[in-house]
Amino acid sequence: MGASVLPADEPVLAIGGAVKRFGARTALSGLDLRLDAGEVFALLGPNGAGKTTTINLILGFLRADSGTIRVCGIDAGADPVGARRHVAYIPEQVALYPGLSGVENLRYFATLAGLELSKDEARALLTEAGLAPEAYGRKAGAYSKGMRQKVGIAVALARRAQLLLLDEPTSGLDPSAAADFSATIRAAAGRGTAVLMATHDLYRVREMAGRVGVLSGGRIVEEIDPRTLDHVALERLYIDRLAERAA
Amino acid sequence: MRRIGAELALCLHDARLRWIGAVLVLLLGVAGLGAWRDAVRYGHQVDAVTAAERARWLGQDAKNPHSADHFGLWVFKPSSPLAVLDPGSEPYTGRMVRVEAHVFNDAVYRAVQDAGPLARAGLGSVADIVGLVVPLAAILLGFSAFAADRERGTLRLALGNGIAPGPLFAGRFSALLLALVLVVGLPLLGIGALAALSRDAAGWQAWPRLLAWIAVQLAYAAVFLLVAMLVSLVARTARHALAAALAIWVGLCIAAPRLAPAAVEISVPAVSHREVRARIDAKLRPHRTAEANDSRTREVLARYGVSEADALPVDLRGLMMVENDEHHFDLYDREFGALFDGLAARERAFAWAGLLSPRVALQALSQTLAGTDFAQHAHFVWTAEAYRRAISERMNAEIRDRPQRGGATLVAGPELWREIPPFAHAPLPLSRGLADAVVPALVLALWLAGLAGLCVPLVRRLKP
Numbered sequence: 199m200g201a202s203v204l205p206a207d208e209p210v211l212a213i214g215g216a217v218k219r220f221g222a223r224t225a226l227s228g229l230d231l232r233l234d235a236g237e238v239f240a241l242l243g244p245n246g247a248g249k250t251t252t253i254n255l256i257l258g259f260l261r262a263d264s265g266t267i268r269v270c271g272i273d274a275g276a277d278p279v280g281a282r283r284h285v286a287y288i289p290e291q292v293a294l295y296p297g298l299s300g301v302e303n304l305r306y307f308a309t310l311a312g313l314e315l316s317k318d319e320a321r322a323l324l325t326e327a328g329l330a331p332e333a334y335g336r337k338a339g340a341y342s343k344g345m346r347q348k349v350g351i352a353v354a355l356a357r358r359a360q361l362l363l364l365d366e367p368t369s370g371l372d373p374s375a376a377a378d379f380s381a382t383i384r385a386a387a388g389r390g391t392a393v394l395m396a397t398h399d400l401y402r403v404r405e406m407a408g409r410v411g412v413l414s415g416g417r418i419v420e421e422i423d424p425r426t427l428d429h430v431a432l433e434r435l436y437i438d439r440l441a442e443r444a445a
Numbered sequence: 446m447r448r449i450g451a452e453l454a455l456c457l458h459d460a461r462l463r464w465i466g467a468v469l470v471l472l473l474g475v476a477g478l479g480a481w482r483d484a485v486r487y488g489h490q491v492d493a494v495t496a497a498e499r500a501r502w503l504g505q506d507a508k509n510p511h512s513a514d515h516f517g518l519w520v521f522k523p524s525s526p527l528a529v530l531d532p533g534s535e536p537y538t539g540r541m542v543r544v545e546a547h548v549f550n551d552a553v554y555r556a557v558q559d560a561g562p563l564a565r566a567g568l569g570s571v572a573d574i575v576g577l578v579v580p581l582a583a584i585l586l587g588f589s590a591f592a593a594d595r596e597r598g599t600l601r602l603a604l605g606n607g608i609a610p611g612p613l614f615a616g617r618f619s620a621l622l623l624a625l626v627l628v629v630g631l632p633l634l635g636i637g638a639l640a641a642l643s644r645d646a647a648g649w650q651a652w653p654r655l656l657a658w659i660a661v662q663l664a665y666a667a668v669f670l671l672v673a674m675l676v677s678l679v680a681r682t683a684r685h686a687l688a689a690a691l692a693i694w695v696g697l698c699i700a701a702p703r704l705a706p707a708a709v710e711i712s713v714p715a716v717s718h719r720e721v722r723a724r725i726d727a728k729l730r731p732h733r734t735a736e737a738n739d740s741r742t743r744e745v746l747a748r749y750g751v752s753e754a755d756a757l758p759v760d761l762r763g764l765m766m767v768e769n770d771e772h773h774f775d776l777y778d779r780e781f782g783a784l785f786d787g788l789a790a791r792e793r794a795f796a797w798a799g800l801l802s803p804r805v806a807l808q809a810l811s812q813t814l815a816g817t818d819f820a821q822h823a824h825f826v827w828t829a830e831a832y833r834r835a836i837s838e839r840m841n842a843e844i845r846d847r848p849q850r851g852g853a854t855l856v857a858g859p860e861l862w863r864e865i866p867p868f869a870h871a872p873l874p875l876s877r878g879l880a881d882a883v884v885p886a887l888v889l890a891l892w893l894a895g896l897a898g899l900c901v902p903l904v905r906r907l908k909p
Contacts, residue, residue: 259601259909279609279610282607283609284607285607286605287602287606289598289605291598292598293598293599293601293602294599295458295599297458306451306454307602307606307608309448310613310616311606311607311608312607350602354606357606357607359606363605
């Protein structure tokens with residue numbers, strides 16, 4: 199699933215001049231973004247900056263008022279189902295079926311997505327996502343937020359999609375789990391998956407992302423290579439850009 | 446198929462299905478087994494009374510054949526084996542007819558007179574439960590199909606991970622329908638099979654009727670499953686979906702079925718049985734006067750060119766009875782024929798009234814397939830009338846062809862009584878029922894197609 203080969207010059211994600219308004223409020227005002235295979239891009243911005251709106255547009259849950267959004271060459275506005283075939287997604291709040299175990303949840307979502315996962319394969323994916331083996335068979339209703347997040351990661355990993363969308367992926371994870379998660383995402387990028395993450399977590403951004411876009415007023419106001427800055431400098435730069443924008 | 450299996454497994458994890466299944470099996474079991482016990486008891490009673498009536502007919506004293514014609518006997522309507530599932534019009538139309546000289550009798554002994562408490566609650570038969578409770582079960586299973594996922598957040602995870610809405614909807618619908626087949630179809634099959642195997646099903650084509658009947662009940666359940674899922678596609682929360690689906694259930698299963706008969710009565714006026722009786726009496730009155738009788742006597746004597754009855758080659762009273770009955774038969778054919786035609790027209794209109802509610806379409810379709818519809822009753826009434834006429838014709842012919850001179854009266858005995866065969870009634874074949882079922886089946890199919898058509902754009906635009 200999602201393993202089709204793209205033409206060399208075709209980005210995995212291409213957003214051009216995307217505008218989205220909710221009544222009088224403009225959430226995105228001409229967002230441009232290009233993401234190639236194997237890249238990890240972090241959208242950094244305060245609450246209401248348009249991070250989740252961007253993800254919803256890519257998933258086709260919202261339709262842009264103008265501009266284009268293409269996933270692996272497919273117009274996400276015109277063919278959201280087709281575009282989503284190439285996408286894996288981990289929402290900020292992963293919800294699972296409380297009556298099913300972690301393994302059952304993972305196998306259920308995989309089956310609906312057209313994948314056949316054996317119990318062993320499901321367990322391996324949950325291990326890769328960082329879920330403790332003793333939790334595999336427990337009902338998801340008893341899971342903590344972090345445990346649900348890990349099952350969500352496993353659901354996304356199972357699909358081996360070309361684009362991985364992460365909405366505040368490390369919120370609710372303990373430091374050790376967050377570190378594991380960073381490693382998992384880097385591994386996915388190493389396999390050629392393009393990753394777009396919306397986050398506040400500057401520390402993880404620096405650890406995971408190859409590019410950072412500071413989103414403010416519905417557009418990317420600065421793009422940064424986080425490896426050229428330490429955490430403090432990255433935080434100062436981020437706050438300065440937001441302050442400039444507010445002024 | 447794997448998607449359906451996954452959805453069914455999810456469904457089976459839900460305690461709702463177990464509760465709904467248990468309640469349905471209990472209700473259907475109580476109603477079905479109760480109806481089966483009553484049907485078996487009624488069958489035994491009919492067999493016993495039919496044998497007693499036959500013995501009474503054959504054992505009657507030697508008498509004038511016309512007296513024997515008035516002696517009469519009772520004939521009984523054989524009940525369809527599937528009346529255990531859907532008694533249709535049977536409880537209201539009478540089960541036995543008194544066959545006697547001159548009179549086209551109405552069927553009497555309506556089973557509804559023996560109705561129990563469940564019947565008074567509108568749940569007296571398996572068909573009542575399917576019509577009223579199964580939609581509720583379908584709604585309780587289907588209302589959360591998408592709304593609960595939307596509320597919980599699992600729909601966002603599913604759609605965001607490449608799960609296409611179309612197959613998701615199809616898989617869920619198929620799994621829930623399969624669940625309904627388990628908790629509705631199997632109990633119906635069990636009760637129907639018990640009825641078909643244990644009761645005299647000769648001529649009823651019980652098995653094809655049963656399978657078609659169950660298929661129709663499941664199609665009806667599917668209509669309400671689609672209603673629930675349609676609401677679930679658009680509702681923000683499961684609670685909203687349930688409230689909206691229940692409101693639709695009240696409208697379609699309770700309000701509209703009460704409006705439909707009124708609408709049919711207004712749009713297809715029909716004369717009442719009492720009016721027809723009064724009209725027949727009014728037309729017979731001038732025929733029964735002494736003057737009219739004298740006039741007919743003179744006409745017969747003139748026809749044979751004789752001046753007195755003893756000079757006739759036939760018995761005058763016998764001949765006049767033959768001719769009187771022919772006059773009556775024509776009148777009955779015209780008047781009762783018009784009455785039955787009018788009632789049949791109402792039945793057809795009632796089938797179209799199914800456009801107001803699938804429950805109305807189901808009622809029309811279910812009775813027809815079960816062999817308990819008005820057409821079967823009318824067929825029985827006319828078969829009983831044909832039997833009555835055959836007895837009268839034989840008795841009258843016996844008198845006519847054995848002229849008695851000097852005022853003597855013919856006396857006949859058991860040889861003549863034995864010439865009358867026992868009453869036999871073959872039900873209308875299934876092919877006739879299928880022809881009558883076309884309109885309600887089409888209406889039910891329109892409900893299914895319409896709801897599925899409404900679901901398609903909503904599924905395409907499905908959002909978390």
